[in-house]
Amino acid sequence: MARGVTKRAILDRPAIAWAIAALWLAYLVAIPIGYMTVDSLTDDGLTLAAYVDFFEDPKLRTAMRNSLTVAAGVAVLSVLVGAPLAFGVARTQMRGRSLVSAAMIVCLVSPDFLLAMAYIALAGPNAGYFNQALRAVFELKTESGPLNIFTLWGLVLTALPHGVSYFFLALVPALRNVDPALEEASRVQGAGPIETIRDVTLPLMRPALLSGALLAFSGSLAMYGPPHMLRLNVLTISIRESLVRLDFKAASAASMVLILMSLAALVLYRHSTRQAERFRTVGGKSFSERAGAEGRIAAAFTVLGIVYVLAVLVVPYGGMTVISLMKSVGMGFSAGNWSFDNYRAVLGDPAVRKAATLSVSLAAATATLVTVMGFVVAYVVIRLKLRGRWLLDYMSIIPLAVPGTALAIALAVVYLNPPLNALGLYGGFGILFVAYLTRFITFGVRTSQSSLIQLSPEFEEASRVGGASGLKTVALITLPMMRQALVYAWLLVFVLALPELSASIILKGIHTQTLSTVLLDIWNGNGGLAQACAFGMTMFASVGLLLLIAAAIAKRASGGLRIGT
């Protein structure tokens, strides 16, 4: 064994594990991002021409402005909607606290384009049911409106539930972890409850508020499905359009701009979560026994919670369910217009079946490899204490800041050009697999990391002293003790990968349609609204079921459901 290589000598050949982890991350993260960076900066020599073209193109400038407007709008509204909900759940005796928490997780994990579909069906200017109802009630003479979802504001509303979930899930633990004595001291000093919230609680929450808003911001920057369905010009959409025109330089430059904006948000986010660590006055202690407000205040929060769950889950997915059961959407709510024909048509469609097979295999393979390699990377970073582990740590986070669309462009550039075009991945299963692995790498690494951090090294040390080698210790002690976290990571990645759209839509080949790209085709005309809704509801139900299993596992692992970093 090499001398002085490790601080805690746990693996026999730590350098090998390090090298495997580094190669893995280099292949999936450093090569595509690095290649695209170089590619966007060169054209017979170093040049900023692609970026100059980007900022001179009025359509791209509009797209960037739209992206930023929508992301900022979602971030701000997420705070306004999410903060009261988080406070209600964390600090009052409102009813339905677990319902609201569950709704947040469902919203975050279920594909964003499903909600867009539902809102379009409900608030589309011509046929949307809200508009039909409003026109009937107010006896409006127009054939369209008054609501129009096909606007930037419509996009903000469509993306809002995602943003609110990010924000909510960041804020609730922070609210719960405040030492009640800090607020009690304020009350004893003569401040009322409102003043205490304003002067003590909110300032303590600042890092969590900021990090939640930043997650909402970067999530909205990266979204592809909703703007595609709403036919709005944002960056992710124009990136794809550039590629369709085979303008790789423009696509690369636009992708880089998008990545840099997300990266800025991610850096700020990391900074604010560090701040949150510093703000935590009592380390790791939880104060869940706090009673919280009751009576009228709690009742008000209960109403708010119910309205929110209705607006983001019950009404849209209920509406979709209703539509999916109609024989003909045009006949509306009439007797005899109901059947399961749409489900039969969709589930019997050979194209859908083929796509389902592909998506399930892709998601399963991705989840497996991401979980296994996530463990390897996490083990190297947390346990082996080798030089340069921070580099692995950073590389594993970067995919969070790379929107799926931008990643797809990077992979297209890499695998269409020498030398890696020799692999022949483009247009097939391989390119999608690589894209999925990169997109979800962070979830695998993070889940293993937080589990390993909680696992005292003494368990492994006791095994070494007991006579087991480093590898044997990993097999007999570390992995069995982490099994719930690993199963949870697998399910989470599977459920996120199954309906992946933003990279798939760019990288799919003629024979490699995924579930989500087929759904878009049906939506765009091949099958019509009712069949699309039937397809969408099937997808939603599958995601929901998998989520239930994941939640049960997370509950047994006692850490609760964790998403993101």
Add this chain to the structure above:
Amino acid sequence: MTPSENKADGSSSPGALSRASGVDLRVAGLRKSYGSVVAVHDVGFELPAGQMISLIGPSGCGKTTTLRMIAGLEQPDIGSIVAGGRVLVDDETRLPPEQRDLGMVFQSYALWPHMTVFDNLAYGLKRRGHAREAIAAKVAEVLRIVGMSQYGERFPGQLSGGQQQRVALSRAIATEPGILLFDEPLSNLDAVLREQMRFEIRSLQQRLGITGVYVTHSQDEALAMSDQIAVMRDGRIVQIGKPADIYGRPVTRFVAAFIGLTNIVELRAVAADGNGIAGSLPGGATIQARVGAIAAAPSGGTVAVSIRPVEIAIGRGAGAGTGDNRLAGRVRTTAFTGGLIDYFVDVGGGLELRVQTTPPAAAEPGDDVTLSFAADRTVVLAD
């Protein structure tokens, strides 16, 4: 001093635990640094087979790092560790932990929660390739030794803290290791249980002839459990010896104050004769001391001496008490702590001495008293 050295044949098949399994341990010149911080500096000691040594000191003194280097969980920069004649670490050799034939009791116990008590105990035996029946017999035997026979099929999470402690101890001895390491094993127990386990571990260690290295920050544990104590500070051993010697003849102010309660006073205008020194207190009284670093005391200079509160007799009035050293003072305050009474006595010149006696109280606050103590209980310190 060495009772026996029975484990010449190394690790054999598991047999009865009645014989001594401990081997002698020689640690020399250990050094460990993390970047520019030297955590352990030239640490060495020799421990005969069947004896227990305590490494004690404040947090960050290097005691745990030293233990972990013996275990092989950290590697020293330089130095050697030899157990029973077998080199664990030196310039050429660096055995990994699994090849060192050790047992270790961890601070958190580190009982694997996904295995039953039986499987926890069988783990090390399986690694050594013993047959299934031999393992079952061995596990049953060590569980009986710690009084946990009926708990073999339980999981660690179903046991109380004290029971987990016993299982951790039995896991450490199940493989009959040459050396047993203890990393503050009692720090997670409540006071009553801690006291009880202290004697259980000590009696088990003596009965089985285990060679043990015990890391603690508790002077009570160190004094009660060990044949030798090594007091550490800033990565070095500042004093090593039998518990009675460490307590009775501390070398430095740090050792005197860290092991047991003491009064440390400065003596000025020191004069030495053949078998002791004499010097004056700030109040003018002369004090004699006949033990400790007498040779190093500078003639005419200043030295510090240590006098334990329990070594000082207290009596009302001017003529009370006998002893080489006699001081007049006035009781400022007293405190009753159950078994002992504390007196804080002003002896003039701004100096206050703490005195402890068993009840009943020998003086009240405000009383004029005479303190007396023996010169051969007054220890000259080296710093």
